[in-house]
Amino acid sequence: MKITQVRTRVFEWKGHTVPPTPHFCSNAMDELWDRGDSMGTFRFHGWTTVEIETDTGLVGLGNVALAPRIAKAIIDQYLAPLVINQDPFDYEYLWQRMYRATHAWGRKGIGMAAISGVDIAIWDVMGKAVGKPVFKLLGGRTKERIPCYASKLYRTDLKSMQEEAQSYLDQGFTAMKMRFGYGPKDGPAGMRANLDSVAAVREVIGEDLDLMLECYMGWNLEYAKRMLPRLERYQPRWLEEPVLADDIDGYAELNRLTSIPISGGEHEFTHYGFRQLLEKRAVSVVQYDTNRVGGITAARKINAIAESFSVPVIPHAGQMHNYHLTMSTLASPMSEFFPVHDVEIGNELFYYLFKGDPEPENGFIDLDDDEPGLGLSLNDDYFDQFHIIE
Numbered sequence: 001m002k003i004t005q006v007r008t009r010v011f012e013w014k015g016h017t018v019p020p021t022p023h024f025c026s027n028a029m030d031e032l033w034d035r036g037d038s039m040g041t042f043r044f045h046g047w048t049t050v051e052i053e054t055d056t057g058l059v060g061l062g063n064v065a066l067a068p069r070i071a072k073a074i075i076d077q078y079l080a081p082l083v084i085n086q087d088p089f090d091y092e093y094l095w096q097r098m099y100r101a102t103h104a105w106g107r108k109g110i111g112m113a114a115i116s117g118v119d120i121a122i123w124d125v126m127g128k129a130v131g132k133p134v135f136k137l138l139g140g141r142t143k144e145r146i147p148c149y150a151s152k153l154y155r156t157d158l159k160s161m162q163e164e165a166q167s168y169l170d171q172g173f174t175a176m177k178m179r180f181g182y183g184p185k186d187g188p189a190g191m192r193a194n195l196d197s198v199a200a201v202r203e204v205i206g207e208d209l210d211l212m213l214e215c216y217m218g219w220n221l222e223y224a225k226r227m228l229p230r231l232e233r234y235q236p237r238w239l240e241e242p243v244l245a246d247d248i249d250g251y252a253e254l255n256r257l258t259s260i261p262i263s264g265g266e267h268e269f270t271h272y273g274f275r276q277l278l279e280k281r282a283v284s285v286v287q288y289d290t291n292r293v294g295g296i297t298a299a300r301k302i303n304a305i306a307e308s309f310s311v312p313v314i315p316h317a318g319q320m321h322n323y324h325l326t327m328s329t330l331a332s333p334m335s336e337f338f339p340v341h342d343v344e345i346g347n348e349l350f351y352y353l354f355k356g357d358p359e360p361e362n363g364f365i366d367l368d369d370d371e372p373g374l375g376l377s378l379n380d381d382y383f384d385q386f387h388i389i390e
């Protein structure tokens, strides 16, 4: 089998959006003196799709969620020529080809996200070629179903957060993740507001369910050190990305500080990056996203490293490119799940753009043993809501 063409498209949402309210989610811009539209850094309303066409007529589908126009340009100019006329089953060679050819400027960030999109499409077409789901190529079924945690609970008024938490309980979820709205610049009152929101959600879900806490890099080391002991009484399953992704020693220091596990990795790249995080004991939960970290070829290596450190892998975002790895990896006990809702920050676009992602039932998703590839296709029902760039 030979790859004949790589087709990339950028889908930019032009439909209805619900703009986030102030303090919706702490983030890395919060410490700057002029925050402007501080939500701008994590509002992404576009997506890149990658279709790998082959001489068999089979097409593999991959995607990149970050900086879509740049990802498209990188794939079109640099990556497509490296994989065209090649056999997708040589996936390790192709990954190394893309990685090494772009090494001077790639490695981390959007260069690696672009490689991820091509790699995901390669795995999809391999699965289709052998008539098996990708998870069967990665080790097969390690669990009957995948438990999911509901991930939204952005910071709004406490009553709305409590109602939202209750709605996840009603749907059968036994774990959920909430976001902090305040950080170092908001002083002791913000600290109190953060603690109040955790107490409010705990009040609804009780002591016996998992509650995850997300900072999205909106704190700093000093603030996190003051918050962690105050959070202990709420027994979070983890505290996520308290500091900037580059501050690996900061993660390690916090991870030693209290009994609360520190999680991270959705802004880290390749097995080299995760080796560092794990060797420094910087994270107690690994959270790569396959469509950033280097695709399935890199993610499976990270799973093996994490398993050897006895650190669980719970990828960022759920979605098929992650679910197949989670299903085939004993070191992955559960998945994240973004509840479907109006377009706010952009995570929701996945459901408007792709068909085939499984819906949770009672807090679990399952993958089909007989659906070849990743089981995703483009959902043209909403194409008129997107500006599409070929």
Ligand SMILES: O=C(O)C(=O)C[C@@H](O)CO
Pocket: 025, 042, 151, 179, 214, 216, 266, 316, 317, 336, 345, 347
């Ligand atoms: O789901 C997460 O872990 C994220 O970081 C999502 C991001 O969009 C901020 O909530």
Ligand SMILES: [Mg+2]
Pocket: 214, 216, 240, 241, 266, 316
């Ligand atoms: Mg996160």
